[in-house]
Amino acid sequence: MNFRKFFAHAVAGLLLGSSTALTAQIEPGVYISNEDGVRHELKIGKDYFIHSAYGTSPPKFIKTVGGFHTLGDDLLKVDLEFNSNHDENGLTELAIPILVKNKKLVLPMDGELEFVKQEPVNQALDGAWLFATRGPDKGQERRGDENPRKTLKWLQDGRFQWIAYNTDTREFFGTGGGSYTSDNGKYVENIDYFSRDDSRVGATLDFDYELKNGDWHHSGKNSKGEPLYEIWAPRK
Known part of the structure; x- marks a missing residue:
C-alpha cells in the first residue's frame, strides 16, 4: 500500500x-x-x-x-x-x-x-492521559498540557496507545499500542505494535496502578525489563 x-x-x-x-x-x-x-x-x-x-x-x-x-x-x-x-x-x-x-x-x-x-468495553482508566512526572509524587515539577513535549496515552474499548511528540517542533518520538485490561489495581498491556522496535510485538506487560487525587500512578517494569514508576494526569 x-x-x-x-x-x-x-x-x-x-x-x-x-x-x-x-x-x-x-x-x-x-x-x-x-x-x-x-x-x-x-x-x-x-x-x-x-x-x-x-x-x-x-x-x-x-x-x-x-x-x-x-x-x-x-x-x-x-x-x-x-x-x-x-x-x-x-x-x-x-x-x-x-x-x-x-x-x-x-x-x-x-x-x-x-x-x-468494536464492541464498547468499559474499564477503569479509560480516557486520555498525559504523562506528568516520574513517581513517587514528592511535589516535583510536572509536565502539563501547556508543555509542547507531550506523551499521550489513549485508552478506549480495550485498546491502548501511547504517543510521544512535540507540538512546537512537530517532532515524533515514538508510539506503541495494542490491547489492555485494567481491573482491581492491575493493568496489563499486550503489545501489537511498537515503532521503536518491532521485535517487542507480542510481549505482555503487567503493572500495578492506583488512582490518587485523579492521577494514575503506574508502576512495574517497561518493555526492556527496567523498573518504572510513572504518574499520568487526565487530559481534560
Missing part, C-alpha cells in the same frame, strides 16, 4: 453509516480494518481522532496521526498534534469528507477499506 501517497493528500474520504443521509455523524469508539496483512485502527473520541496502521505478519509499524477534530457540513477536520511521517509529507491537518454508507465505516486508501466498530 502506498501510504506516502495517501498522506501527500490533505483530503481523505471517510464514509460512515447508510448510503443516504443529510448529516453524517461519527459515533465515538474503536474501528478496525484488516487488509493484506495490514491492520488499520481508528480511535475516535468526542473531539479527538487517531489513525494508526501496522503490519501484522510480519509485525511492522507503518504510521500514526492524530489530533483534535471538529465536524461540520459533513466534513471532519483534524488539527494534527502528531504525524509520524511529518518529516516526509509535512501534513499538519486533515479534511475528511463524511458520508453514510450501509452502516459501515469506509476509508478510501488504495481502494476501499471497511472498518468494523
Whole structure:
C-alpha cells in the first residue's frame, strides 16, 4: 500500500453509516480494518481522532496521526498534534469528507477499506492521559498540557496507545499500542505494535496502578525489563 501517497493528500474520504443521509455523524469508539496483512485502527473520541496502521505478519509499524477534530457540513477536520511521517509529507491537518454508507465505516486508501466498530468495553482508566512526572509524587515539577513535549496515552474499548511528540517542533518520538485490561489495581498491556522496535510485538506487560487525587500512578517494569514508576494526569 502506498501510504506516502495517501498522506501527500490533505483530503481523505471517510464514509460512515447508510448510503443516504443529510448529516453524517461519527459515533465515538474503536474501528478496525484488516487488509493484506495490514491492520488499520481508528480511535475516535468526542473531539479527538487517531489513525494508526501496522503490519501484522510480519509485525511492522507503518504510521500514526492524530489530533483534535471538529465536524461540520459533513466534513471532519483534524488539527494534527502528531504525524509520524511529518518529516516526509509535512501534513499538519486533515479534511475528511463524511458520508453514510450501509452502516459501515469506509476509508478510501488504495481502494476501499471497511472498518468494523468494536464492541464498547468499559474499564477503569479509560480516557486520555498525559504523562506528568516520574513517581513517587514528592511535589516535583510536572509536565502539563501547556508543555509542547507531550506523551499521550489513549485508552478506549480495550485498546491502548501511547504517543510521544512535540507540538512546537512537530517532532515524533515514538508510539506503541495494542490491547489492555485494567481491573482491581492491575493493568496489563499486550503489545501489537511498537515503532521503536518491532521485535517487542507480542510481549505482555503487567503493572500495578492506583488512582490518587485523579492521577494514575503506574508502576512495574517497561518493555526492556527496567523498573518504572510513572504518574499520568487526565487530559481534560
